[in-house]
Amino acid sequence: xxxxxxxxxxxxxxxxxxxxxxxxxxxxxxxxxxxxxxxxxxxxxxxxxxxxxxxxxxxxxxxxxxxxxxxxxxxxxxxxxxxxxxxxxxxxxxxxxxx
Amino acid sequence: xxxxxxxxxxxxxxxxxxxxxxxxxxxxxxxxxxxxxxxxxxxxxxxxxxxxxxxxxxxxxxxxxxxxxxxxxxxxxxxxxxxxxxxxxxxxxxxxxxxxxxxxxxxxxxxxxxxxxxxxxxxxxxxxxxxxxxxxxxxxxxxxxxxxxxxxxxxxxxxxxxxxxxxxxxxxxxxxxxxxxxxxxxxxxxxxxxxxxxxxxxxxxxxxxxxxxxxxxxxxxxxxxxxxxxxxxxxxxxxxxxxxxxxxxxxxxxxxxxxxxxxxxxxxxxxxxxxxxxxxxxxxxxxxxxxxxxxxxxxxxxxxxxxxxxxxxxxxxxxxxxxxxxxxxxxxxxxxxxxxxxxxxxxxxxxxxxxxxxxxxxxxxxxxxxxxxxxxxxxxxxxxxxxxxxxxxxxxxxxxxxxxxxxxxxxxxxxxxxxxxxxxxxxxxxxxxxxxxxxxxxxxxxxxxxxxxxxxxxx
Amino acid sequence: xxxxxxxxxxxxxxxxxxxxxxxxxxxxxxxxxxxxxxxxxxxxxxxxxxxxxxxxxxxxxxxxxxxxxxxxxxxxxxxxxxxxxxxxxxxxxxxxxxxxxxxxxxxxxxxxxxxxxxxxxxxxxxxxxxxxxxxxxxxxxxxxxxxxxxxxxxxxxxxxxxxxxxxxxxxxxxxxxxxxxxxxxxxxxxxxxxxxxxxxxxxxxxxxxxxxxxxxxxxxxxxxxxxxxxxxxxxxxxxxxxxxxxxxxxxxxxxxxxxxxxxxxxxxxxxxxxxxxxxxxxxxxxxxxxxxxxxxxxxxxxxxxxxxxxxxxxxxxxxxxxxxxxxxxxxxxxxxxxxxxxxxxxxxxxxxxxxxxxxxxxxxxxxxxxxxxxxxxxxxxxxxxxx
Numbered sequence: 001x002x003x004x005x006x007x008x009x010x011x012x013x014x015x016x017x018x019x020x021x022x023x024x025x026x027x028x029x030x031x032x033x034x035x036x037x038x039x040x041x042x043x044x045x046x047x048x049x050x051x052x053x054x055x056x057x058x059x060x061x062x063x064x065x066x067x068x069x070x071x072x073x074x075x076x077x078x079x080x081x082x083x084x085x086x087x088x089x090x091x092x093x094x095x096x097x098x099x
Numbered sequence: 100x101x102x103x104x105x106x107x108x109x110x111x112x113x114x115x116x117x118x119x120x121x122x123x124x125x126x127x128x129x130x131x132x133x134x135x136x137x138x139x140x141x142x143x144x145x146x147x148x149x150x151x152x153x154x155x156x157x158x159x160x161x162x163x164x165x166x167x168x169x170x171x172x173x174x175x176x177x178x179x180x181x182x183x184x185x186x187x188x189x190x191x192x193x194x195x196x197x198x199x200x201x202x203x204x205x206x207x208x209x210x211x212x213x214x215x216x217x218x219x220x221x222x223x224x225x226x227x228x229x230x231x232x233x234x235x236x237x238x239x240x241x242x243x244x245x246x247x248x249x250x251x252x253x254x255x256x257x258x259x260x261x262x263x264x265x266x267x268x269x270x271x272x273x274x275x276x277x278x279x280x281x282x283x284x285x286x287x288x289x290x291x292x293x294x295x296x297x298x299x300x301x302x303x304x305x306x307x308x309x310x311x312x313x314x315x316x317x318x319x320x321x322x323x324x325x326x327x328x329x330x331x332x333x334x335x336x337x338x339x340x341x342x343x344x345x346x347x348x349x350x351x352x353x354x355x356x357x358x359x360x361x362x363x364x365x366x367x368x369x370x371x372x373x374x375x376x377x378x379x380x381x382x383x384x385x386x387x388x389x390x391x392x393x394x395x396x397x398x399x400x401x402x403x404x405x406x407x408x409x410x411x412x413x414x415x416x417x418x419x420x421x422x423x424x425x426x427x428x429x430x431x432x433x434x435x436x437x438x439x440x441x442x443x444x445x446x447x448x449x450x451x452x453x454x455x456x457x458x459x460x461x462x463x464x465x466x467x468x469x470x471x472x473x474x475x476x477x478x479x480x481x482x483x484x485x486x487x488x489x490x491x492x493x494x495x496x497x498x499x500x501x502x503x504x505x506x507x508x509x510x511x512x513x514x515x516x517x518x519x520x521x522x523x524x525x526x527x528x529x530x531x532x533x534x535x536x537x538x539x540x541x542x543x544x545x546x547x548x549x550x551x552x553x554x555x556x557x558x
Numbered sequence: 559x560x561x562x563x564x565x566x567x568x569x570x571x572x573x574x575x576x577x578x579x580x581x582x583x584x585x586x587x588x589x590x591x592x593x594x595x596x597x598x599x600x601x602x603x604x605x606x607x608x609x610x611x612x613x614x615x616x617x618x619x620x621x622x623x624x625x626x627x628x629x630x631x632x633x634x635x636x637x638x639x640x641x642x643x644x645x646x647x648x649x650x651x652x653x654x655x656x657x658x659x660x661x662x663x664x665x666x667x668x669x670x671x672x673x674x675x676x677x678x679x680x681x682x683x684x685x686x687x688x689x690x691x692x693x694x695x696x697x698x699x700x701x702x703x704x705x706x707x708x709x710x711x712x713x714x715x716x717x718x719x720x721x722x723x724x725x726x727x728x729x730x731x732x733x734x735x736x737x738x739x740x741x742x743x744x745x746x747x748x749x750x751x752x753x754x755x756x757x758x759x760x761x762x763x764x765x766x767x768x769x770x771x772x773x774x775x776x777x778x779x780x781x782x783x784x785x786x787x788x789x790x791x792x793x794x795x796x797x798x799x800x801x802x803x804x805x806x807x808x809x810x811x812x813x814x815x816x817x818x819x820x821x822x823x824x825x826x827x828x829x830x831x832x833x834x835x836x837x838x839x840x841x842x843x844x845x846x847x848x849x850x851x852x853x854x855x856x857x858x859x860x861x862x863x864x865x866x867x868x869x870x871x872x873x874x875x876x877x878x879x880x881x882x883x884x885x886x887x888x889x890x891x892x893x894x895x896x897x898x899x900x901x902x903x904x905x906x907x908x909x910x911x912x913x914x915x916x917x918x919x920x921x922x923x924x925x926x927x928x929x930x931x932x933x934x935x936x937x938x939x940x941x942x943x944x945x
Contacts, residue, residue: 003249003275007144008151029147034248042252042333043233048789048826049481053332055233056252057478057516059240060139061132062221064511065478073202075511075788075866079244081201082134082145095789095826187845196845376843480825493714494572494598496726503604503710506825511788513869535843535870539788542830543863545852552846 015085026083033066033078044068048094068092102128104425105195105211107183110138111411112403112418113217114166119422121173125429128209129175130195132182138219140411142246156246181207184538186214186373192398206544213398213425217418218370220404223519225365225466228327228474234334238268238364251277253359257337259283259325260364262460266308268362273315280356282317283339285324290459326353326469328361337361346463365462367408372537374401381531392421400425409453416446467523477517479510487524498522564751565589567919568744570730570767571759573603574709574905575897577716578912579757586916590722591751595729599710602761605873607784607829608709610906613649613701617672619930620882625673626925627910628703634909638719642712643824649704650687650796652695659696662801666699675702690793690861704797709905733771741893755919757895762876764898773890776936777899779874783833783847788866789826797821798858818854830855832902841872877901885911885931886918896933
């Protein structure tokens with residue numbers, strides 16, 4: 001059993017987004033975080049002090065640990081932002097803004 | 100837009116209040132951050148996933164269906180994807196300031212005669228070595244991703260911490276195909292039995308979960324704690340250990356459980372930022388309300404977790420009472436509490452449960468002993484426990500001064516994640532923080548509003 | 559009196575000014591006890607930006623104190639090192655139109671005559687100094703002496719370096735005086751501290767402490783909001799502000815005034831000050847104030863429009879009616895010394911104030927003439943006159 005089967009999901013066809021240049025498939029309705037989890041990715045940010053990897057922590061938009069750059073827009077919360085066809089998702093380093 | 104009542108938060112409390120007020124003829128705007136109403140408790144799979152059996156992930160499904168259907172036939176105006184960052188007191192009543200959509204770059208404003216704060220809560224996780232590794236998530240976060248995205252973070256999970264949330268999360272993950280290697284609860288189940296009287300109504304629910312744990316063969320480790328999460332760039336396992344009666348690790352009981360997911364929770368905290376900046380009196384960490392769910396600020400009501408964490412049934416009762424009170428008060432009449440007597444009785448009973456659960460599920464007394472100096476406490480600003488301890492040695496007597504001296508709590512999340520930990524390390528009771536912005540606000544939005552307001556008249 | 563002395567001097571207030579008084583008094587050989595009803599840096603120190611400015615001051619006693627203080631800050635920062643986050647970044651004051659620029663240049667001329675380094679910057683050179691500044695500004699003046707510290711850290715580390723005994727969470731309820739009026743210590747909610755000298759470094763609450771010593775000092779709060787952004791890479795190099803700030807600082811108006819002061823911090827966030835309004839001790843958020851700050855800041859630095867403010871906080875700047883601090887011995891209460899009322903400049907003026915107090919405590923000749931700072935310079939209130 002997987003979660004899709006458990007809930008009897010019959011989503012429309014998957015679409016493509018890229019994560020750090022790699023193509024991944026995303027199901028309609030899923031957030032960026034859910035799409036990345038489904039693709040086996042659990043971290044997409046490094047901290048600005050220690051350069052440590054981070055991903056989802058609170059999952060409801062409170063902790064800001066899952067910040068990610070989507071279509072050149074930095075500091076998006078992956079757990080809130082829906083994935084859309086063609087999205088260019090990039091791992092975010094530090095402040096997410098070029099020096 | 101202008102309305103009679105703005106309800107902030109479309110979880111159980113907000114829904115119940117909106118429906119009660121709508122039925123009594125008020126114009127109601129239900130303002131919520133999510134794409135669909137329901138809040139965290141009734142979070143539904145994203146519409147695009149076309150789930151036919153969402154109830155497989157839910158409890159109290161029939162209650163949700165009732166609320167959903169009544170909302171659909173009501174005149175309540177649902178303002179979804181409205182992230183409220185401030186409620187301002189103005190001479191014409193409260194002004195609700197929000198940012199739109201997931202990007203939160205464009206502003207929206209709702210003017211109302213009354214406002215109900217049904218802002219819910221968020222989880223507390225106390226730090227331990229390794230808790231910042233990817234793969235470590237809050238128990239509620241794992242549940243939210245499962246309910247909303249129909250997705251799980253890994254194959255093998257440990258569910259740990261303390262509190263009534265751990266059971267549904269463990270059974271939910273197990274039902275979704277995750278191998279749950281252990282449910283690690285630091286509290287003593289015997290303490291729950293001591294509150295059996297107060298919890299009588301809750302015991303069948305607990306027994307149901309216990310049966311499901313058994314069915315999924317989830318080992319239950321009571322009076323155990325996760326001492327450390329292992330891994331370099333990704334969680335690979337946790338070390339768990341037994342606790343003695345004083346909350347200290349029993350030497351020699353440590354053992355390692357391989358896992359790629361740790362879902363952890365140490366309880367819930369209410370969202371009180373909006374109430375705080377409105378000037379509402381807080382009672383400890385919760386918004387103080389009277390028997391009608393009124394705060395001490397005229398025109399401002401509060402219900403649900405914001406007024407004390409107690410679960411969905413309590414929130415529904417409080418929301419219902421608040422909605423009826425608002426309907427009467429806005430019409431200039433004094434409500435008759437007799438009309439909502441059943442809800443008031445449910446509220447009293449549920450508050451009793453909540454108090455008993457609170458007493459039974461407390462983080463182990465000596466948790467700070469296990470927070471090594473190199474453990475990150477503030478996840479945003481990467482402030483370690485060692486740095487916090489140095490600040491205490493420099494003369495910081497309270498959490499606010501620790502924050503000033505270390506930046507713990509000054510990052511993106513504004514201390515929501517680290518505050519209980521900092522207070523614990525400082526040896527003081529957690530106190531509510533001032534967060535005038537409940538969410539980050541683009542400076543451009545503030546600047547534009549300045550231009551608009553100064554155009555309207557002299558500033 | 560036969561009570562044993564606790565120490566040579568009790569400093570009331572563990573903020574920046576109290577810390578500096580403790581440091582210089584201890585270096586002058588005095589045994590110092592610092593007492594505060596809250597924690598270290600719990601008052602205005604914890605709510606400021608850490609400005610060490612000469613640029614916003616007109617020639618006169620305050621500027622002299624600022625110049626002295628900035629020299630001392632550089633020394634202290636060298637001794638204490640990185641923890642105080644001292645940065646001699648310099649200030650850049652810009653004018654939006656030619657008329658303002660004229661005024662700014664004339665102001666800078668007078669400052670230069672008083673010993674301030676003030677370099678005119680033509681419009682076409684502004685972006686060499688601050689690449690992200692808005693286009694179309696008329697010009698500016700650069701002040702290399704302006705600097706910055708992280709105020710709470712600075713206070714805590716100065717206190718530690720002083721070696722003073724620190725008693726936090728203890729409120730001074732009364733300044734004890736002998737029958738002939740001399741100060742003999744303080745009474746706190748947890749016992750008396752005996753000393754022949756007491757320094758009032760209570761900041762915004764300095765008037766209240768003076769009253770507890772039986773003298774009047776009309777210190778009043780002026781509320782200021784500061785906006786704090788998300789962490790950014792270094793994008794604002796100087797302390798940058800618009801020329802109208804100087805007029806606001808010196809203003810007597812009670813109404814809200816905002817002129818943006820924008821600066822980066824070592825930690826990443828950009829700080830945007832500084833509104834000023836006289837509303838008593840009301841801490842609640844004023845959206846008009848923070849909106850005006852945001853409008854001013856984005857006008858100077860358009861890129862800030864897309865940057866998020868994470869928080870806003872209020873602080874209460876202690877001011878006296880003539881906008882000068884009270885520094886030195888109080889002839890009305892021998893043994894009582896005041897070091898408060900620095901308004902929005904307390905962090906910057908702390909070191910000079912501390913040195914002057916230490917010199918006064920030890921009977922030395924103060925480095926600056928204390929006459930303009932005399933605590934008894936204000937007319938007596940009717941109540942006092944009756945007594």
